[in-house]
Amino acid sequence: MSRKILVAVAWPYVNGEPHLGHIAGMNVPADIFARFHRMVGNEVVMVSGSDMHGTPTTLKAADEGVSPEVIATRYHEIWSKALEDMSFSYDLYTHTHTDRHREVTQELFTKLKKNGHLVEATQSMPFSETEQRFLSDRFVVGTCPHCASDSARGDQCDTCGRTLDPIDLINIRSSRDGSTPIFKDTTHQMLRLGDFQSALEEWVEDKSDWRQNVRNQTLGILREGLHDRAITRDIDWGVPVPLEGYESKRIYVWFEAVIGYLSATRAWAEQQGTPDAWKKWWVEPDGESYYFQGKDNVSFHTIMLPSILLGSGELNMPTDVVANEYLNLGGIDFSKSRGHAVWLPDFLTRYEPDPLRYYLASIMPETSDSEFTWQGFHAANNNELVATFGNFVHRVLTITTRNFDNAVPTPGKLDDDDEVALNACDTALKEVSNAIERRKFRDGLRAAMRLAQTGNRYIDTKEPWKTVKIDKESAGTALWVGLNIISTLRTVFYPYLPTSADKIHSMLFKDGDTLSDGWAKRDIIPSDSIRKPKPLFRKLDDSIIEEENTRLIGN
Structure with missing residues (x-):
């Protein structure tokens, strides 16, 4: 009997073009997995999309003096074309600024509120006196209290993977103008993560087939104990909060982004003319789901997303969170924000996608960082x-x-x-x-x-x-x-x-x-006609190494 396989691929921030680090960590392994399971006859749906509401998009928009929607739409189109050019076999690649995503996000928010997993609380948040606004998430940077990285952000440290609140940061400053914010009280909805502590511990302990880095990082967070986490923000770009008195606030991007896998599956089912088909993967007990991520997103998929699913009372938990380490370039991880990258659209103007798919799969950073x-x-x-x-x-x-x-x-x-x-x-x-x-x-x-x-x-x-x-x-x-x-x-x-x-x-x-x-050796029948061969791959001149390294230095 065929299995039902959901392949859920990380949602990229659309504040810039895709680079090879992005696709090596999430798209390449996800597509290999999806194509294989289709070949063996399983029911596969592979979904993802662009995270339109991330603070990096808002920051980019502020720098250019345009609306976040302008930036998000521009780069969503670039990402969509690049992923298609790489022959990634998405059943649906969408984005988070759709009516269906807003409806599904608000539906789950309301369900969690009804089930008692959301509570209102006053929280002290950084406020910029120069811009006269609250600074959430990536609008502030500082030193991580856990690993001492000086590039931690207001919601996460990419170096050690810990989730943070802005008040945790040491030497906090605005990422916009470098000023030191003051802290002011504001009201938010808090997700009571502690409600799910025991269930999550039992669930993760049983995952002996997970990659060790994913399992260990998750267990480490759980051992420290889960605390309430704000899932609303004082911003005006994102999914509106479906509560009276919250008209000027929006839902936290990492709450709604992980819900994107569900909203995308539901949107895909509707497009097929079978609006309830999504339940095969999300509700029926034999549905399987595999989430392909970078290591910096582990906690959002092993703590945040599972808590939302548990709190809903009816949705399936992840089968596996397949998180890769970083792909490095010159000993430093690829970085869109620092401009340290080989950009995918540019790469595809000179080379075919299959050799890139091959090389990235051969050096895939499955258990440790690797080098392009x-x-x-x-x-x-x-x-x-x-x-x-x-x-x-x-x-x-x-x-x-x-x-x-x-x-x-x-x-x-x-x-x-x-x-x-x-x-x-x-x-x-x-x-x-x-x-x-x-x-x-x-x-x-x-x-x-x-x-x-x-x-x-x-x-x-x-x-x-x-x-x-x-x-x-x-x-x-x-x-x-x-x-x-x-x-x-x-x-x-x-x-x-x-x-x-x-x-x-x-x-x-x-x-x-x-x-x-299918996944079988097709018989070669004597006397059947075959065609004269054409070369599968193009030999590259030795000169491209120096040319590309020079281009990289120039960039």
């Missing part, structure tokens, strides 16, 4: 994709079409080498499947590439370009085995390199597509 280098990208493209994978596909198809009239040869009796090579196909299908299922995407990619290496060794041993002149049947057998390996490579690489996999499909088969063939 142009040398590494160049080597992965030329040595692995071109010289190993692409070369194997191209020479088997070239020899076959040239010597067997563009048709699959009929194999003779298989010898031990042939059997070993065919068995390697079954092994690859199993190993890649197991790795992706366990969210070990680098292991899965290595298993797929091992099959390409096996294919090259097999063809080198059989030398069909020679034997075709003296023993055509023997050469035909070797090429038939090689075509079976190529068919399997098409399958195991599809979650990672969907465009390249589909190119292989079009060379081997006249009907169907890679996805509909």
Whole structure:
């Protein structure tokens, strides 16, 4: 029986263009996972969208002297196009400034209030005397009381991942003008996180299959004890608070952003003409949900979101929070705010998406930070994709079409080498499947590439370009085995390199597509016609390393 898999991808702030650090940590692994589960026949819905209401967007708007909506809409369109250009298979990529998102957010807010999990309280918040306004979240910076980072913000420290309140910051100052704010009392709605302490502890303790960094960080927060947290703000951009007397306030962005996964699933279901279909993933007990994040967002998805779900009384808890560490550039993490990045739209003006998907998957920061280098990208493209994978596909198809009239040869009796090579196909299908299922995407990619290496060794041993002149049947057998390996490579690489996999499909088969063939080795039928090969990948000149490093320094 098919499983119901929700793939929920982190919602980016839309105050700038996407960089490679963004997609390495959340989009690439999520898309691999979603594509694999579609292939095996599971019901998958993959959703995300742009976080339109984040304070970074408001700050950017203030800097440019325009409304936050102008900034959010501009960068939402850029993000949407870049994600589409990367062939990320979203069922819906939306944003948080929609009527459906507002309705779902207010619905959950009201339910939590009714269930007694929201209380009104007076809180002391920073107030700018120069701007005459309250400063929430990223409008203030200071030193983290936990790790001493001097770049902590009013709601979170990105260095240690702790959630904060502005009053926690040491040497607090305005991120706008550097002035020191005063603290004034204001009234807010507080989420009583302590109501869920025991349930969360029991839930997390049971998650032995989670990544250790996610589980340990969450348990550490829980051991310190959960406290009430304000989920409203003194701002005018965001989702309105559905309470009398709160007309000038808005709902805290991290409360409403994590609700975006639900509102997006509901919006998708409505677009399909099946408005209740969202319940398969969110209400029915066998629904599974996987949240793909960066490590700086762990607590919002293992504390904040689960508390909201528990407080609603009816919604499913996350199956896994798949959080990656940081992708670094020159030893420093990619940063949109600091401009330290390789920008995705610019990258795609010079390079194809599949080699980038491959390289980012190969260095994915699953358990520790990893490093993007142009040398590494160049080597992965030329040595692995071109010289190993692409070369194997191209020479088997070239020899076959040239010597067997563009048709699959009929194999003779298989010898031990042939059997070993065919068995390697079954092994690859199993190993890649197991790795992706366990969210070990680098292991899965290595298993797929091992099959390409096996294919090259097999063809080198059989030398069909020679034997075709003296023993055509023997050469035909070797090429038939090689075509079976190529068919399997098409399958195991599809979650990672969907465009390249589909190119292989079009060379081997006249009907169907890679996805509909499922997670299996499609049989290679003797006498079926095949097409002359075209190169899967483009070899990069050595000069691009220096060119790109120079461009990076210039930026």
